[in-house]
Structure formats: structure tokens, C-alpha cells
Amino acid sequence: MISDLSNATPEQLLHAAEDGVRDRRKAEVRQLELLLAWADLHSGDPQAEPGAVPVRYGGPRLISLGGDGTPEVADLALVEMAIARHEHVLATRGALADAFDLRHRLPGVWAGVQQGRCEVWVVRRVARMSRNLDRHQVRIVDTAVAAALDQAPSRILTIAEAKVIEADPAAHQARIDKNQNQKGVWYPKPRPGSQLDESDSQAGVGTVFARLDEADALAHQHTVDDLAAALAEHADVPDSAEPLSMDHWRAEAFAMLADPAAVLAFLNGIDDTPGTSEVEEVAQQPSRDPRSPTAELIVHVSLTDTGEFGPVTRVENLGPRLLDQVRNLLRQHAAITVQPVIDLHTGRSVNGYEHPTDVKRRTQLRTVGDVFPHATNLFTKQGRAPDHDHTTPYDKHGPPGQTGDHNDTPLARHHHRAKTHHGYTVMQLGPDKWIWGTPHGLYRLVTGGGTTAITRAEYQLHAEHSLRFDLAA
Structure with a gap:
């Protein structure tokens, strides 16, 4: 442990921070292990003890907290443990339920978190997500999530969600059917004082909440987006004025939908603009016509x-x-075009600097998200497309074929800037495998399965293999 942080080197601070993460995860697992040991001590039926106060008079009893296949525990025994944990007994019950599920229903996930591969809160969330599955159905969740524990939390939870649905599709269909009966649109009235609220002023604006069928919500989103693009393009804004955001124009489009006649008049006005050539007219149209909605589903x-x-x-x-x-x-689209399947095992290279569209798409589908160490960005969840950086910098005087699947590192803009300007090193070992070195000596292996810490020796070994591969090629 560093006694005086002000005198520590950058390397010492980084390694101390990394040690702190490992120690914190170990301590959180230890808390769950203590809960399980306490529950094991109090797993016998308290009503079977001599002189036990009957349950009908408030005596202790066994209760089930976890999912199918987990043991019972004496309810009143958890009160004292809650005191030791400095929390309400309901919080202790919740933690024990998660621990029971991990140990008895998700053993692969439990082993992984005991090894420090993942944050404890993530696997506890997985335990709660899968609690309604029976002991046989939950196995599919355990297998998939245990293999994904090195990934970012958002990716782990996405995988867990998919596997819970796959394990019991009938239950998920029941959730969908239930939600169909709970749709609605709400226009909340302003609270007294809300106009003067400094953090969230409601002065002059209203709020709308809606729960729609998913297909209807997507169709509504496309219509609003297209109408907003048309409004922004044809707005009479002075040259000296700051351009308004698309959020503003989407709000204007949403409000305009309250008067369908005004929407049609506006769109017809665009179509009938005099003095516009056919080429210019096509160029001025929004990317999708709100009257003929289209959508792309991957x-x-x-x-x-x-x-x-x-x-x-x-x-x-x-x-x-x-x-x-x-x-x-x-279902809302009369014409559906099915595009060919994208084979992620293929690849190609070109002689120019810009990555071709097919290369970018394959890379994004292989990686799903930003391949910077421990990144959480999912490309499909953010508005900005990733930067497709050349893993080995492009040299205009270099050999042909520098650009392609073999030399493409998709990064969010902030991580791209860090790689470019702050001394990071990266080598690409395959279409979905990279090794990184930080400016002060941390090393990471990034694959489609997540980020793994590696030693300097392992990094150098990978680098040697990469060099031999390049020479052979």
C-alpha cells in the first residue's frame, strides 16, 4: 500500500487503483459468502426445536428467498445479520436471495465472480432477472453469462436478458400480452412550483408520456424524425443565428402531428415549391417520406x-x-426486402485510406461495440457511428492492401483521440482480437468476449506472434 499518494509515480497509482478494484470485488464476494454461511447455520426448521413458539403466535419459521432449487432459511435469524451489515432486514433478505441463486442456480457465474472477473452488482442483477425460471431452465442463463463475465456490464445484462427469454419464451409472451393491456398516453399536470424549479423548470413546456405497441412506437419515431428533418431543412433561419438542435425540431414535429392537415399542407408545400429542378427537389427531400415509412432491421x-x-x-x-x-x-410495411446474410468470416482489403462500407459493417457486427479496453459503448445504442481507425497507421507510401478487415479498430471518438494523442499501443491479432498497452504499462487483451488483463510478458509474447505472422504474410 502506498503511504503517501502525493509521492507516488504514475505506475504506482495505476497499479494501486487496479489492486483496489480487485480487493473491493473480493470484499463484496466475501460479504455474500458470510451471508451464505450464516444462512447455512440457520437452515434447520426452528419449529422443530424444543419449546419453539408456534408460527401463529409470531414464532420463527423457514422461508424461501431464492428461486427454484434454493434452500430455506429461518426468517428471524436474518434480523441480527442485518444489524451487523448496517442495513434493514429486507436489504439483507434481498442480498441472501441473490447469493442463494448464484450458489445453487448459477454456479458457473458464481465461480466467475469469486475469481474477480465481474462486478458483484451485475451478477446479482442476473440472479434477479432469472429468478422466475425453474432450476432446469436457468442452466442456459448460467452457461451463457459465465462465458461473458469479462465483458462490460451492459453486454452481460443484454446476454442474460436474451437467455432468460430463450429459456421460457411462453412466459415472455405472457409479459408482452400483459403490456398490450397497459398501453396509454398521459399528459401530467404541472406541480405547484415546477415553473420555478431550477433543476427542471417546466415554465412554458408540457410533458407527454406514452406506452405504445413497439411497432407503433418505432413507426411514430420514424415519422417524427423525418418530419423534423424536413422542418429543419426548410426553416427560415437567419444566417447569423445558431442552428437549432434536432431535439428542438423533433419537438416541433411531434407538436405538429396534433394537426394532420397542417402536416399534409407542409409536405405538399415542399413538393410544390416553384422553381425547383427535379434533381434539387430530390436532394431536398428527407431521408424517408413520412407518408411512406420505411425501416431497416438487422x-x-x-x-x-x-x-x-x-x-x-x-x-x-x-x-x-x-x-x-x-x-x-x-407488419406496417407492405414491401419487405430481405438482404443477403452477412458472412462475418469473410474479409477483404483495399488500397485506399477509407474503410469500405462492407468492411465497416462486418467489423461492427463482429465486435458489437467499442474495442477500447473495458469500453461499454454499444454501437447500436448510440447515435454516432464509430471511428474506424487503422490499427497499424495508414502509410500513403506503404504497401497496398493496408485498409481492410485485418486493420480496423472501431472506437468511440473519445477513445480514438486517446489512442491517437496519448501514447497507447494496439496490435490486431485477428478480425476480432486486439492487445493494448497504456502509456504507463497496463496491458489488456480485447476480444468479442470482453477485456482481460494480461501481464507485460504475455503482451510481448502476443507481439512476437503478431510480428512473425506479419513477416510470414
Whole structure:
């Protein structure tokens, strides 16, 4: 431990921070292990003890906290443990329920978190997400999540969500059916004083909340986006004025939908603008005509052992969905075009600097998100497309074929800037495998399975293999 942080070197501070993460995770796991040991001591039926006060008079009893296949525990025994944990007994019950599920229902995940591969709160969330599954159904969740523990929390939870749905699609369909009966649109009235609230002033604005069928919500979003783009393009804004944000124009478009006649008049006015050539008119149209909605769905499907489609797909920008939900998303479109399957095992290189569109798309589908160490960015969840950086910097005087699947590192803009200007090193060992070195000597292996800490010796070994591969090529 560093006694005086003000005298520490950058390397010492980084390694101390890394040690702190490991120690914190170990301590949090230890708290769950203590809970489990306490529960094991109090797993016998207190009503079987001599002189036990009957339950009907308030005596202790066994209760079930976790999912199917977890043991029971004496309820009143948890009160004292709650005192030791400085929390309410309900919080202690919740933590023990998660610990029971991890130990008895998710043993692969439990082993991984005991090794420090993941934050404890993430696996506790997985335990709660899968609690309604029976002991057999939950195995599919355990296998998939245990293999993904080195990934970012958002990716782990996305995988867990998909596997819970896959394990019991009938239960998920019941959730969908229930939500269909709970749709609505709400226009809350302003609270007294809300106009003067410094953190969230409601002066002059209103708020709308809506729960719609998913397909209707997406269609509404497309219509608002397209109408907003048209309003922004044809707005009479002085040259000296700051351009208004698209959030502003989406609000204007949403409000305009209250008067369909005004929307049609505006769109017809665009079409009938005099003195506009056919080429200029096409250029001025929004990317999608609100009167003829279109949509692109990228759907990831898998086959069962019998060669049939599995019950769950992954839809870009949305997440895991049942096949019936995908059909529902497309039901509003009279014309549906199915694009060819993208083979992620293929690749190509070109002689120019810019990565071709097909290379970018394959890279993004392989990696799902930013490949900077421990990054959480999911490309389909953010508005900005990633920067496709050359892993080995492009040299205009260099050999041909420098640009392609073999030399493409997709990064969020902030991470791209750090790599470019702050002394990071990176080598690409395959279409979905990178090793990174930080300016002060931390090393990471990044794959489609997440980020793993490696030693300097392991980094150098990977570098030697990469060099030999380059020379052979």
C-alpha cells in the first residue's frame, strides 16, 4: 500500500487503483459468502426445536428467498445479520436471495465472480432477472453469462436478458400480452412550483408520456424524425443565428402531428415549391417520406440442433426479441426486402485510406461495440457511428492492401483521440482480437468476449506472434 499518494509515480497509482478494484470485488464476494454461511447455520426448521413458539403466535419459521432449487432459511435469524451489515432486514433478505441463486442456480457465474472477473452488482442483477425460471431452465442463463463475465456490464445484462427469454419464451409472451393491456398516453399536470424549479423548470413546456405497441412506437419515431428533418431543412433561419438542435425540431414535429392537415399542407408545400429542378427537389427531400415509412432491421438469428430458427433473435438497436415480435415490427410495411446474410468470416482489403462500407459493417457486427479496453459503448445504442481507425497507421507510401478487415479498430471518438494523442499501443491479432498497452504499462487483451488483463510478458509474447505472422504474410 502506498503511504503517501502525493509521492507516488504514475505506475504506482495505476497499479494501486487496479489492486483496489480487485480487493473491493473480493470484499463484496466475501460479504455474500458470510451471508451464505450464516444462512447455512440457520437452515434447520426452528419449529422443530424444543419449546419453539408456534408460527401463529409470531414464532420463527423457514422461508424461501431464492428461486427454484434454493434452500430455506429461518426468517428471524436474518434480523441480527442485518444489524451487523448496517442495513434493514429486507436489504439483507434481498442480498441472501441473490447469493442463494448464484450458489445453487448459477454456479458457473458464481465461480466467475469469486475469481474477480465481474462486478458483484451485475451478477446479482442476473440472479434477479432469472429468478422466475425453474432450476432446469436457468442452466442456459448460467452457461451463457459465465462465458461473458469479462465483458462490460451492459453486454452481460443484454446476454442474460436474451437467455432468460430463450429459456421460457411462453412466459415472455405472457409479459408482452400483459403490456398490450397497459398501453396509454398521459399528459401530467404541472406541480405547484415546477415553473420555478431550477433543476427542471417546466415554465412554458408540457410533458407527454406514452406506452405504445413497439411497432407503433418505432413507426411514430420514424415519422417524427423525418418530419423534423424536413422542418429543419426548410426553416427560415437567419444566417447569423445558431442552428437549432434536432431535439428542438423533433419537438416541433411531434407538436405538429396534433394537426394532420397542417402536416399534409407542409409536405405538399415542399413538393410544390416553384422553381425547383427535379434533381434539387430530390436532394431536398428527407431521408424517408413520412407518408411512406420505411425501416431497416438487422436481425441476428441462430439455429437449433434440428436446423430450425431459435425462438429468440437479436435486433440491432432493440435487443433480444421473440420471432413473433420481429414479425410484428414489420407488419406496417407492405414491401419487405430481405438482404443477403452477412458472412462475418469473410474479409477483404483495399488500397485506399477509407474503410469500405462492407468492411465497416462486418467489423461492427463482429465486435458489437467499442474495442477500447473495458469500453461499454454499444454501437447500436448510440447515435454516432464509430471511428474506424487503422490499427497499424495508414502509410500513403506503404504497401497496398493496408485498409481492410485485418486493420480496423472501431472506437468511440473519445477513445480514438486517446489512442491517437496519448501514447497507447494496439496490435490486431485477428478480425476480432486486439492487445493494448497504456502509456504507463497496463496491458489488456480485447476480444468479442470482453477485456482481460494480461501481464507485460504475455503482451510481448502476443507481439512476437503478431510480428512473425506479419513477416510470414
